[in-house]
Structures are given as structure tokens and as C-alpha cells.
Amino acid sequence: MRELALHVLDIAENAIAAGARQLRITIGESVAEDSLVIAIEDDGHGMDEATLAKVREPFFTTRTTRDVGLGVPLLAAAAERCAGNMEIVSAPREGTSVRARFQRSHIDRAPLGDMAGALMSVLLRSPDESLELRYEHRIDDWVFAFDTREVRDLLGDVSLGDPAVRRWLSEHLSRCEQELKEQSCPR
């Protein structure tokens, strides 16, 4: 994948497929430590040890439509290529947590890319209910946080998928990501 945001979206899709109701996506960048850490945690149905042992293998999948799975191995390979690593912790009925660490300055590290677009893809998966997303992006001392519960509180019975709301959210996420980037790296 040519952007880390696409890996994030992909792992988030796994979480949704696992029936997650709470999804937490955290991106932590530290210039001083030269690290970029992506964490995706869900409360979906999780995996037993046998499944967990196989999940890093390319072409493993739990899907029945097709027997090829690439999302997790792709992220692991991307992290390992950048002097980093990927860890998965999971237990049945307790959810799954995926954490990938990259050397931030590594020449092979893909750019984070369009996180706002990736988040919109996640939000439009179930705009009316069931999935709550908490997103946090830190770059050194700066942080952008977004929580669908706050948004739903403000919106009442108006859906996140309402065209006007959808447009606003999309612009809000892009604007905040951009601002975070500019504030944290003054030029």
C-alpha cells in the first residue's frame, strides 16, 4: 500500500468485520524518538491462539467468500521494512489490538497519506449506529482527537451519513489533519 492511511483503513475494516462496536485508532509520531506508531484497537469477537498464530501468514483469512487474506501481513511487512515491527494481541470475545511501529525517517516509510479519507470510509460503514470511532493523532506535543460519540451527541437524531453532515465531517477531518501537520512542523 502506498500510504499508511490505507493500512489503517484495511485493519479497521478487519475490526468492523469482527463485529466491533468500539474502534480506537491512534497515530503517534515523535520526531525526537524518530518513531511513528499506529495502534488499532477493537472490541470485536477477537481470535483464539490458533487463529492468532496464523494471522501473519499471507493468504490466511477467516472470510468464506474467498480464501486469501493479506491485510495483516502487508502491514507487518511495511513496518519491518522500516526497522519497525507489528504486534497483535487478541483474545476471543475481548477484541483485537494491532500495533505497528515504524522508524519515522526511514527511507522506505510510506507517507501517512489521506487519513481524513480513510476515516470517512470507516464512518460511512455504519453512519447510523453500532460503531463508535475514537481517533487520535499526535505529532510531538500536538494532538488532534475525534470521537464519534461527541459528534452524535451534538447531532441528536441526525445521521453521520446525512449529506450535509458528511460534507462537514470530511472537511473537518481534512482541515484538522492539515492544521496538525502545519502546527507541529512550523516552516
Add this chain to the structure above:
Amino acid sequence: MPKIGSLDELRKLRESAQHDLAIRRNTGTKITVGMGTCGIAAGARDTLQAVMKELDAREIEANVATVGCIGMCSKEPLVDIEQAGKPRVTYANVHPDMVPRLIEEHLVNGHVVQEWVFGRVSEDGVAVPDTEVS
């Protein structure tokens, strides 16, 4: 720690959105974009962005949703268009630059873009043979 992002504007949006809610629920148009690993790798996120942009530019009220892998990975990005009273049409390999024409022909002019169609399903879930589609 400095924080970015305020949701204040959403309050105002709620009022106007509630006002239009009844109309919007009746638009009956739904566009679905496949967002499995296959779709994502094929560029589905950018296709979704292009769909939202085009709808906004033309002020078309339509529901937009994403869905996981449906097993036709080589045809991704897959875009499904459902309109009340019409067969559901699935378009294959829809890249962002194809989206404006798709929206214009299918939603504005009401013509199916035959050359990009992958399949059609009638409202009661039965596959529709090509000859029956307008």
C-alpha cells in the same frame, strides 16, 4: 498539550439537517463502495472521495456507504447504485476519473453506463438479464 479541532459548527448543522431530514430520507438513492483489502488496494478510498465530491458539486442528495469484500476482488473498486424503483446496478473497476461521468449519466440523466456495468439485480433480488435494462 495543544489541541486541534472544534465541533461547534455541528450544532448549527443539526438544525438545518433536521429541517431537511424528511426530504432526505425519501431520496431513495444509495451508492455503495467496496472497501475490503482488495478494494482499498485498488483505490476504493479515492473512488469514495470522488463520489462524495461529485455529489456535493452537483448538490445531489444520496446516501453513501462503504462495505467489506464481496468476493469479486479483480473487479474492484466496485460501486453499487441503488435507486428506488430501479434495478441495483454494480459497476466494476471504477476509478476516480470515471466518477463524474457515472454520476452524470446514471443519476442525472438516468442512463446506465453499459460499458462499465458488472451486474444488475432487481428490487426483489433477482439478477436482471442485460436485454431487460433500459
